[in-house]
Amino acid sequence: MYDAIVAGLGPAGSTAAYYLSRAGLNVLGVDKETFPRYKSCGGCVSTKIDGLLDFEISPAVEETVYGASFTYKSERPLDIISDKPVGYNVMRDAFDHLLLEKAREAGAEVIEGVRVRSVEDTGASVKVGLANGDSHEARVLVGADGASGLVGREVFGLRPREAAVSITAEVPLKRESRGYSGRLFIDFGCVPHGYAWIFPKKDFLSVGIAASAQKAGRIKEYFNAFVSSHGALKGLDIGPTAGWTVPVYYEGAPSPVKGRVVLVGDTGHLVEPFLGEGIYYAAYTAKAASSVILDYIGGRAGLQAYPERLEAEILPGFRSALKLSDLVYNHPRLWYGIIERDPQIMQRYYDVIRGMEDCSSFYSWALNKVKSKPWKVLRSWLESRFIPA
Numbered sequence: 001m002y003d004a005i006v007a008g009l010g011p012a013g014s015t016a017a018y019y020l021s022r023a024g025l026n027v028l029g030v031d032k033e034t035f036p037r038y039k040s041c042g043g044c045v046s047t048k049i050d051g052l053l054d055f056e057i058s059p060a061v062e063e064t065v066y067g068a069s070f071t072y073k074s075e076r077p078l079d080i081i082s083d084k085p086v087g088y089n090v091m092r093d094a095f096d097h098l099l100l101e102k103a104r105e106a107g108a109e110v111i112e113g114v115r116v117r118s119v120e121d122t123g124a125s126v127k128v129g130l131a132n133g134d135s136h137e138a139r140v141l142v143g144a145d146g147a148s149g150l151v152g153r154e155v156f157g158l159r160p161r162e163a164a165v166s167i168t169a170e171v172p173l174k175r176e177s178r179g180y181s182g183r184l185f186i187d188f189g190c191v192p193h194g195y196a197w198i199f200p201k202k203d204f205l206s207v208g209i210a211a212s213a214q215k216a217g218r219i220k221e222y223f224n225a226f227v228s229s230h231g232a233l234k235g236l237d238i239g240p241t242a243g244w245t246v247p248v249y250y251e252g253a254p255s256p257v258k259g260r261v262v263l264v265g266d267t268g269h270l271v272e273p274f275l276g277e278g279i280y281y282a283a284y285t286a287k288a289a290s291s292v293i294l295d296y297i298g299g300r301a302g303l304q305a306y307p308e309r310l311e312a313e314i315l316p317g318f319r320s321a322l323k324l325s326d327l328v329y330n331h332p333r334l335w336y337g338i339i340e341r342d343p344q345i346m347q348r349y350y351d352v353i354r355g356m357e358d359c360s361s362f363y364s365w366a367l368n369k370v371k372s373k374p375w376k377v378l379r380s381w382l383e384s385r386f387i388p389a
């Protein structure tokens with residue numbers, strides 16, 4: 001009998017395995033892949049990760065980012081660069097491997113290359129069946145098996161439909177051959193209800209597009225149009241592409257605790273819904289869940305303390321991010337005009353990404369700012385939707 005089994009060892013699972021093992025619990029982590037493994041991702045981790053993890057991620061960081069060069073439909077370039085870092089660009093194979101090794105060093109037992117196939121909560125324990133026929137038992141199961149993960153789907157009935165779809169490519173381009181550094185490229189308007197990006201790494205540009213699964217139909221066509229029009233990709237061979245889901249948070253998502261099963265990261269739709277930031281929130285939710293599990297195993301609290309913590313700490317911000325998405329992605333031209341006229345809005349949003357300001361207070365501030373300017377169309381639209389009479 002393990003204290004905890006962790007299904008999936010991406011940033012969420014490895015962080016949970018690390019904190020649980022380090023506190024002395026008997027932990028088994030299982031992943032269907034063998035690490036290092038590829039993960040389709042922009043790979044930009046916000047700097048707020050520095051205050052979360054108690055070990056260095058710098059060995060996996062390939063570029064420190066200070067801001068972005070924005071475009072609207074690949075035109076009207078607008079550089080908004082800060083003097084302080086906003087994020088770190090990583091390749092997910094190396095980054096996730098680093099986190100997994102930390103979990104292993106902390107004492108977690110790890111099985112790689114074997115899929116979790118079944119979960120049964122008997123009330124007294126959780127039984128986890130693996131694809132190799134083995135079965136293991138634990139007092140708690142941490143579901144960390146990513147987008148459309150089995151644990152979220154089958155135990156909690158979470159719906160992969162409530163997500164964004166994406167296409168990505170890793171385009172070879174060495175840092176020395178570029179005329180820029182320390183910035184992302186972000187394009188609005190290139191796809192309905194979504195955006196496109198180019199995130200520079202040491203030897204690659206991670207290029208991608210993501211949009212609401214329900215609102216963007218032909219995502220591959222939008223991707224092709226973006227890569228053939230954006231100046232930073234001129235003359236480059238885009239190569240093979242990968243499709244993936246971004247399971248953003250949605251209103252009405254079920255509680256991430258059921259019986260002895262706890263969801264962390266993507267499998268629980270715990271991705272910030274404006275930019276699709278999920279790496280930090282995978283680690284954050286995993287660390288929060290781990291501290292609650294420690295209290296639970298020690299008889300000091302129930303597992304319900306975990307959703308209560310999420311409600312107090314991150315979900316109000318996610319709800320404001322949903323409102324921001326509604327504004328930006330339904331009206332990308334209007335939004336772009338606003339940040340062109342007042343780049344300070346994005347500078348302040350960088351503080352939200354850095355974790356120095358909550359998205360809810362940013363959203364209220366941005367609304368007041370908009371109200372004080374002569375952007376009449378936008379103002380009346382906002383008032384009709386969000387400002388109580």
Ligand SMILES: Cc1cc2nc3c(=O)[nH]c(=O)nc-3n(C[C@H](O)[C@H](O)[C@H](O)COP(=O)(O)OP(=O)(O)OC[C@H]3O[C@@H](n4cnc5c(N)ncnc54)[C@H](O)[C@@H]3O)c2cc1C
Pocket residue numbers: 007008009010011012013030031032033039040041042043044045046114115116117144145146147149150166167168208210244245246264265266267271276277278279280282
């Ligand atoms: C195109 C794209 C771009 C993105 N860009 C960014 C970005 O720039 N910055 C950012 O912060 N976030 C980004 N995200 C979101 C980010 O990738 C995720 O939020 C993050 O990977 C979540 O981590 P996780 O550990 O929950 O899931 P994952 O990283 O997906 O890990 C899940 C693990 O579970 C394993 N697994 C799955 N099923 C099973 C099973 N049945 N049994 C055992 N193991 C299993 C998988 O092999 C995997 O290793 C992006 C996502 C996409 C799709």
